[in-house]
Amino acid sequence: MTHSRHEPTGHAAMTMHQLITADGDRVSDDLLDEFVSDIDDQTLRNLYEDMVVIRRIDFESTALQRQGQLALWPPMLGQEASQIGSARALETDDFIFPTYRENGVAYCRGVAMGDVLGLWRGTCNTGWDPYEFNMATPQIIIGSQTLHATGYAMGLVLEGKESLSVAYLGDGATSQGDVHESMVFAASFQAPVIFFCQNNHWAISEPVGLQSHVPIAGRAPGYGIPSIQVDGNDVLAVLAATRWAAHRARTSGGPSFIEAVTYRMGAHTTADDPTRYRGVTELEEWGAKDPLARMRTFLTNTGKLDAAAESAIAAKADAVAAELRDACINLPDPDPMSVFENVYVEDHPVLERQREQYRQYLASFERSESTTSHEAPAMPQGRAS
Numbered sequence: 001m002t003h004s005r006h007e008p009t010g011h012a013a014m015t016m017h018q019l020i021t022a023d024g025d026r027v028s029d030d031l032l033d034e035f036v037s038d039i040d041d042q043t044l045r046n047l048y049e050d051m052v053v054i055r056r057i058d059f060e061s062t063a064l065q066r067q068g069q070l071a072l073w074p075p076m077l078g079q080e081a082s083q084i085g086s087a088r089a090l091e092t093d094d095f096i097f098p099t100y101r102e103n104g105v106a107y108c109r110g111v112a113m114g115d116v117l118g119l120w121r122g123t124c125n126t127g128w129d130p131y132e133f134n135m136a137t138p139q140i141i142i143g144s145q146t147l148h149a150t151g152y153a154m155g156l157v158l159e160g161k162e163s164l165s166v167a168y169l170g171d172g173a174t175s176q177g178d179v180h181e182s183m184v185f186a187a188s189f190q191a192p193v194i195f196f197c198q199n200n201h202w203a204i205s206e207p208v209g210l211q212s213h214v215p216i217a218g219r220a221p222g223y224g225i226p227s228i229q230v231d232g233n234d235v236l237a238v239l240a241a242t243r244w245a246a247h248r249a250r251t252s253g254g255p256s257f258i259e260a261v262t263y264r265m266g267a268h269t270t271a272d273d274p275t276r277y278r279g280v281t282e283l284e285e286w287g288a289k290d291p292l293a294r295m296r297t298f299l300t301n302t303g304k305l306d307a308a309a310e311s312a313i314a315a316k317a318d319a320v321a322a323e324l325r326d327a328c329i330n331l332p333d334p335d336p337m338s339v340f341e342n343v344y345v346e347d348h349p350v351l352e353r354q355r356e357q358y359r360q361y362l363a364s365f366e367r368s369e370s371t372t373s374h375e376a377p378a379m380p381q382g383r384a385s
Contacts, residue, residue: 014215016261017241018231022289024297031228032240035247039236041304047088047235048295048305049313051080054104055292056317058266060324061103061117065270069328070120074101075266078233081291082198082260084108085238086166089246093163096135097149099142101198102168109133113320114327123331125342143169143176146195150182153191153255164192164249172203174219175211183255187224192249194242195220195257198232200264205277220257232260233291263289336362 017029019036058076065073076083083104090096098105106116111128118124119138126137139145149167156163173179174197186193199216201208212219220227226248230241238260245256263286267274299305340355 014218014229016229016231017237018234019237019240020234020294020298022233022294024294024301026298026302029237029240031244032230032237035240035243036236039239044236044295044299044304045309045313047084047239048292048299049316050084050088050104050108051235051292051295052313053317053320054080054083054107056321057103057107057113057324060321061120062266062270064117064325064328065120070117070270071122072120073270074103074268075264075270076101076104078263078265078286078291079198079200080104081235081295082196082232082238082262085235086168086196086242086258086260089239089242090166091163091246093134093161094246095149095152095163095165096168097145097152097165098136098138098168099145099170099173100138100140101170102138105168106133106135109135111135112327113324114331117324117328118331121328121331123334125339143173143178143182145169146173146179146182149193149195150186150191150255153186153193153249154189156192157189162250164194164246166194166196168196168198170203171197171199171201171208171216172206172211173197174216175203180223183220183223183225183257186255190252190254192252193255194245194249195225195255196242196245197257197259199259199261200232201262202264202268202274202278204268204272205274215259217257217259225255225257226253227257227259229259229261232262233289233294235291235295262291265290 017032018027019029019032020026055077061070061073062075064070079101083102087096087105087108096102096105096109103116106128111133115128119127128135128137130136136145136148139148146167146169149165153165156165167182169179179195182193183195185191186195197216199208203211208216215229217227217229228241228244230237232238241258241260245258248254248256265283265286296305337355337359340351340358343351
């Protein structure tokens, strides 16, 4: 089934766009081919390297959590192609509004590993300066980042800028009111925003088929937003689909919706046990569609990846993992009073009162320790022998 070059939408026309099959074969797509016509062999290897590195980041972070170094970690195992393909399609001045799982996107943006892990270790409230990387810090509240992305995009229009914003969201978020309100505003004001939905098939323990009986990408056209459904385990197709949406945004085409169909092979977070709600057969089926395996097969079969290149990529992944572990373990404990920083832009009387009360509370422990240290040890009670 084919589509018009720039406006694929509607339930009847919904199809899965793909450029590299699960077997590693390159196929043609009428819509996507032109958006990757400039991709050379080195870029393809770079995309593969990115996926290998962020999978290594994921494994190392999960291990750190199991060892008690992190309080929690949201695995991205299986979603590497969706994160790398979309992130590498953006320009540096495009602003990203992530969920809590886009750690691979943060890596692409150049965020230091220590800053990524600070939130999950509990040493900071956010993680990094959003304006340094044009990427907001992780959003835990499901779907609310779509409001932020839409508002930011509306501001870009008012300021006459040609950049765009991207809201990452999961399949579960599409059942949240914030997401639908965002799409209403985005369509009404033709905001240059990309809604990038990683459909990983599970909203914690709720399967996607329960919350949507039609393709998720089919929801957006109801608001007047062109949408596309892409194989989310195909990094090249995701790159092309995101470039398609970015092209629309930069040429006054307004918002776009991308459904990247992928699979969360790991747990929702390290506090979750997915074996309680999904079967082994399902995991094996999606394991055969592994985004790294298919890209490696494609590159190897076409002579674009040799043993030396693979060894270099593995060494890079190990180096990043070592940097991550060192950064995590050596993150300094925050000053207790820093909890009041960056709450409001300007001084606020209620916050100042709370700050003073907390300061007095902490000082009470110092007084208590001082008093105890100067007291003579108490004599034991009882009869002498």
